[in-house]
Amino acid sequence: MASSLAAGFILLTGAPSGNSTSSLLxxxxxxxxxxxxxxxxxxxxxxxxxxxxQELIDNLERGDQIVTIGGIHGTIREIDDDSVLAQVDSKGVKLRIDKQAIASVGGNE
Known part of the structure; x- marks a missing residue:
């Protein structure tokens, strides 16, 4: 068994010879x-x-339903350069969320 593996390895890599190009290859x-x-x-x-x-983040719009990487669901109310203000419940609680933390976007309201 070991001799057949060694023979297969020699056939695969080429028998030792003076040709350094084939051994390097x-x-x-x-x-x-x-x-x-x-x-x-x-x-x-x-x-x-x-x-x-990045395309998802570039196409964010006010009113989009989002889910963050932490599992927070909300609706975008305001968009800044690197963050969004999202309303997370019906009582008006808002959180500022970094755009990179947005995992997915649902439909509009």
Missing amino acids: GLALPFILILGIFYLLIYRPQKKREREH
Whole structure:
């Protein structure tokens, strides 16, 4: 079993020879593949989520129903550069919430 694994590894990476280019490629190829997989599975989806969240924040309007990352539900009453004033209940309680803390936006009232 161990000899067949060793033979498979030698076939995959190439037999030891005087050609340093092929041995360098054999060593670098796994790292390049790992970086490619990292990019496809982690970096790209994260950038897409960040882009979508920024678009959500840029399109906020007065009257939108919002939910914060802490689970607070409210209705936007006023929008500033980096925060919103949201009414959180029917009695008129208002909270100032950072725009980056908004997790989702519902429909208008």
